[in-house]
């Protein structure tokens with residue numbers, strides 16, 4: 001079929017751990033998901049659930065002392081985790097680019113905006129003349145709505161929203177296949193955030209980007225993502241289309257997460273919260289990691305971990321409420 005989606009990223013049974021003095025933080029445990037060409041996938045979950053660790057691993061980057069303990073990350077048929085350093089350096093930014101969680105710390109305070117762009121371009125392609133590189137920068141600045149005079153400015157002279165735009169520009173300047181955006185709107189006010197959302201949708205259309213959007217902002221994923229993967233304590237609990245996740249969430253964790261979003265159209269005397277807190281990832285619970293907080297917990301949940309299974313068309317969840325118990 002001509003319009004059949006092609007998978008460009010296939011993460012298979014990925015586990016990542018941080019060995020520390022008191023044990024091992026199992027930050028990502030047996031995570032699998034795919035990303036199709038041109039698709040926007042939202043990765044949501046509470047703080048500390050492993051979203052950034054997972055996002056960084058797609059570029060084979062880890063914060064020390066993190067390391068991948070199992071799994072594969074297949075990008076167009078090649079396992080990123082077994083790529084040579086040379087291939088990785090060529091791949092980062094050119095094939096897969098990332099907007100890191102803290103835009104200020106990701107920019108060099110001693111470099112002007114122009115130098116950030118020129119160094120990025122020349123790093124990937126030394127054959128670019130200064131004129132050709134500046135022409136490419138002009139094009140992206142126009143798309144991002146950044147005035148040319150900003151090129152001579154340093155990061156400390158820019159507002160949070162402008163730094164965010166520069167980061168997006170740097171991520172997109174080499175026209176990557178996949179953009180990983182880690183909490184891209186946390187430093188932005190609601191008006192700038194709305195502008196960012198529109199911009200991302202426009203860039204996606206213009207550059208045919210595939211996007212992994214990491215956030216705990218459910219409103220943002222609702223606007224941008226085609227599909228949503230819900231993470232909890234290092235594991236994926238549910239993956240479905242954005243519509244399905246909001247209309248028919250299967251996992252009690254997803255249901256809790258959605259219930260916690262305040263709705264100004266419905267009179268609520270108190271804000272809904274989720275009782276308890278995420279588990280210690282050095283010593284996670286046996287069985288389902290959400291079991292200690294789950295309002296629908298059953299005996300099996302405390303002894304055996306459920307795997308992701310399809311319970312409705314293109315809708316997978318890791319939950320014994322719907323699963324076969326004999327496996």
Ligand SMILES: Nc1ncnc2c1ncn2[C@@H]1O[C@H](COP(=O)(O)OP(=O)(O)OP(=O)(O)O)[C@@H](O)[C@H]1O
Pocket residue numbers: 018020025027045046047048049050051052053054063064065066101216281
């Ligand atoms: N360098 C490190 N050493 C030890 N543990 C770490 C390190 N970096 C992260 N962790 C732990 O790994 C887990 C996942 O962290 P991560 O930053 O990936 O979460 P996150 O979902 O991105 O959180 P947030 O929403 O706050 O950005 C957390 O329990 C965290 O404490």
Ligand SMILES: [Mg+2]
Pocket residue numbers: 051052053101182183
């Ligand atoms: Mg993070």
